[in-house]
Amino acid sequence: MPKVKNWQINREMEYPYEEKRPKKQVAYVFDTNKCIACQTCTVACKTTWTSGQGQEQMFWNNVETKPYGFYPKAWDVKLLKTMGRQDWEGQTYQGETVFENPPAGQRVKGHLPAYEDYAHPNIGEDEIFGLIEKGAFFSGMHNAWMFYMARICNHCTYPACLAACPRKAIYKREEDGVVLVDQTRCRGYKECVKACPYKKVFFNMVTRTSEKCIACYPLLEKGEQPRCVQTCIGKIRLQGWLSEPGKEDPNNPLDYIVRIKKAALPLYPQSGTEPNVYYIPPVHVPREFLLQMFGAGVEEAIQTYQTVRSDPKLLAAFLLFGNTPKIITKFEHTNEAAIGFDEKGNEVVRVPFREPFFEREMFDAKLNVYRHNTA
Amino acid sequence: MRNLTSIAITLLSLWLWPAAGAAQEIHAPYQAVDGAFFSRPDPNAAVWQSIPETTVNLLPQNITQPSLFQTSVAQLKVKTLHNKKWLAVRLEWQDKTKDQAVSLDHASDACAIQFPVKEAEKTSPFMGNKGFPVAILHWKAIWQKDIEDHYQQVKDLYPNTYNETYRFGIQAAIDAKNPLSQPKRQTPVERLMAEGFGTLTTQAEQNASGWGIHTDGKWQVVLARPLQDKGKTSIAFALWEGGDKNAGAKKNYAPWVSLILEEK
Numbered sequence: 001m002p003k004v005k006n007w008q009i010n011r012e013m014e015y016p017y018e019e020k021r022p023k024k025q026v027a028y029v030f031d032t033n034k035c036i037a038c039q040t041c042t043v044a045c046k047t048t049w050t051s052g053q054g055q056e057q058m059f060w061n062n063v064e065t066k067p068y069g070f071y072p073k074a075w076d077v078k079l080l081k082t083m084g085r086q087d088w089e090g091q092t093y094q095g096e097t098v099f100e101n102p103p104a105g106q107r108v109k110g111h112l113p114a115y116e117d118y119a120h121p122n123i124g125e126d127e128i129f130g131l132i133e134k135g136a137f138f139s140g141m142h143n144a145w146m147f148y149m150a151r152i153c154n155h156c157t158y159p160a161c162l163a164a165c166p167r168k169a170i171y172k173r174e175e176d177g178v179v180l181v182d183q184t185r186c187r188g189y190k191e192c193v194k195a196c197p198y199k200k201v202f203f204n205m206v207t208r209t210s211e212k213c214i215a216c217y218p219l220l221e222k223g224e225q226p227r228c229v230q231t232c233i234g235k236i237r238l239q240g241w242l243s244e245p246g247k248e249d250p251n252n253p254l255d256y257i258v259r260i261k262k263a264a265l266p267l268y269p270q271s272g273t274e275p276n277v278y279y280i281p282p283v284h285v286p287r288e289f290l291l292q293m294f295g296a297g298v299e300e301a302i303q304t305y306q307t308v309r310s311d312p313k314l315l316a317a318f319l320l321f322g323n324t325p326k327i328i329t330k331f332e333h334t335n336e337a338a339i340g341f342d343e344k345g346n347e348v349v350r351v352p353f354r355e356p357f358f359e360r361e362m363f364d365a366k367l368n369v370y371r372h373n374t375a
Numbered sequence: 376m377r378n379l380t381s382i383a384i385t386l387l388s389l390w391l392w393p394a395a396g397a398a399q400e401i402h403a404p405y406q407a408v409d410g411a412f413f414s415r416p417d418p419n420a421a422v423w424q425s426i427p428e429t430t431v432n433l434l435p436q437n438i439t440q441p442s443l444f445q446t447s448v449a450q451l452k453v454k455t456l457h458n459k460k461w462l463a464v465r466l467e468w469q470d471k472t473k474d475q476a477v478s479l480d481h482a483s484d485a486c487a488i489q490f491p492v493k494e495a496e497k498t499s500p501f502m503g504n505k506g507f508p509v510a511i512l513h514w515k516a517i518w519q520k521d522i523e524d525h526y527q528q529v530k531d532l533y534p535n536t537y538n539e540t541y542r543f544g545i546q547a548a549i550d551a552k553n554p555l556s557q558p559k560r561q562t563p564v565e566r567l568m569a570e571g572f573g574t575l576t577t578q579a580e581q582n583a584s585g586w587g588i589h590t591d592g593k594w595q596v597v598l599a600r601p602l603q604d605k606g607k608t609s610i611a612f613a614l615w616e617g618g619d620k621n622a623g624a625k626k627n628y629a630p631w632v633s634l635i636l637e638e639k
């Protein structure tokens with residue numbers, strides 16, 4: 001089996017196909033600290049792509065509460081169990097990926113969920129980890145935790161779904177790294193559903209084929225960010241292009257946040273798929289849990305995030321989130337504002353570091369009305 | 376394990392397929408049945424009573440992944456006949472469950488017969504090989520249900536499903552004309568070609584027919600196609616037991632067996 005380089009686990013690994021990176025890689029940064037689980041993204045995606053027959057329980061985008069929320073049920077608990085011990089030594093992953101040492105007769109380590117596992121997309125929502133003692137009160141820091149985890153297909157560099165398909169019905173686009181199921185080739189073997197560590201391929205029992213997130217490629221192709229990104233109420237998302245390792249551009253916000261400042265981390269990088277949704281870890285969650293979920297860079301990422309005030313360039317990159325439908329390929333900042341540019345170098349967004357402050361009179365003389373919301 | 380498999384595949388690709396059916400021969404006698412018989416061939420038709428039956432042993436497919444290591448069905452009973460224009464092959468196997476649904480939790484029963492397009496000796500029984508394609512007829516229990524009953528809907532399997540957004544829905548595979556996803560179909564048998572693992576391709580001309588009956592814990596299925604060979608050819612078999620979640624490469628198979636087309 002060919003050996004490929006996976007920068008997220010800092011080593012070579014086995015993969016059924018040779019390393020072949022796309023010209024540019026679709027990638028996202030999600031700031032878990034800002035997500036409010038409003039599910040606007042989920043509904044935007046659902047109404048755009050999966051409202052048909054056979055897609056009733058299909059959410060290409062879902063938002064689950066960690067640690068007790070899962071969609072489908074227990075997907076990551078099962079993943080962690082399937083993968084065995086997962087030690088890190090420094091930045092290097094010592095355990096096995098899903099491609100290494102799969103069970104006899106299988107291409108990838110995985111599990112096939114049952115239909116019922118998709119029946120409760122909101123299971124565990126808002127449930128906290130830890131007990132609240134009788135008489136406890138809020139004193140600036142909660143003593144129990146949970147956080148919201150928005151999830152889509154990671155358009156992995158080494159997709160497990162693609163590796164598992166015996167028909168080669170799944171392909172990764174050379175131009176942008178989007179991973180797609182060819183709906184004319186798929187014969188519904190469900191091997192991809194079983195193999196995807198993130199359970200982001202779904203089986204449609206009406207078309208009898210597998211379907212997955214398409215990264216809203218019709219939008220990407222006209223220079224716009226996907227629906228889940230555009231509609232995000234919490235402005236937690238930024239989509240852009242990630243450069244090849246070693247060819248990072250500090251003026252590309254994705255490269256800057258992910259590869260240069262390392263403030264956002266892949267989800268379960270130990271899977272080996274090199275997932276391309278990068279999460280800013282929640283700052284209030286126990287480190288052991290985050291280490292398991294986001295790999296070795298957690299401590300550094302949180303520190304970088306918490307000291308962002310002293311790093312105007314990183315702050316500028318963060319301000320680009322959720323402020324334009326356009327894909328930002330380059331950014332810069334002045335003392336006052338972050339500025340984003342599209343592929344052609346046109347300015348597409350300018351976000352002030354400080355929002356202008358307006359003070360309004362309590363009484364509106366023109367309308368003869370008081371401006372306050374209590375009667 | 377993987378090394379063993381790749382050695383096995385290397386050996387297989389060097390190997391000239393031994394004169395097909397060294398061990399076994401299936402005879403297809405000529406029968407003066409008229410063309411109408413073949414349009415929906417009845418597994419219980421009287422004509423089958425006089426045809427000799429051959430028992431073929433099945434193996435679990437574990438040459439490529441995903442694999443099976445134990446057969447779900449161990450034996451297949453085969454009868455064939457022809458009328459100089461059409462060939463019909465009747466398969467019978469034990470299967471307690473009649474599986475005619477597809478979902479995450481369901482797989483459909485199915486069976487297939489395979490013929491070499493060129494010399495059998497040079498054609499791999501494992502889906503053919505480059506330059507030596509195979510022609511496949513694939514009967515699917517769910518396709519038959521599509522015809523005799525209706526195209527599977529979610530409520531058939533999960534009656535309490537509720538949805539009010541269907542009118543916005545798209546069904547990409549149906550629109551893309553995936554042969555699996557066609558709500559209206561004429562035949563439960565798909566005609567395919569292959570030239571090696573992963574190359575299975577549906578054919579533009581779908582002129583094969585077939586029909587199956589499930590009674591007393593067994594399937595009896597007839598597959599038929601216009602006759603393309605004379606004298607002697609080869610045939611291979613595959614079976615999928617939906618109850619065991621067999622699908623795709625997870626199948627039970629028998630490699631080439633000689634098929635003698637008798638003149639009389």
Ligand code: SF4
Pocket residue numbers: 152153154155156158159160161162179195196197198199200201212273275
């Ligand atoms: S997240 Fe899953 S479905 Fe998406 S590319 Fe990776 S392996 Fe494939």
Ligand code: SF4
Pocket residue numbers: 034035036037038039040041042063148150231232233234235236
């Ligand atoms: S729209 Fe944004 S804030 Fe709302 S749930 Fe989705 S990711 Fe979270």
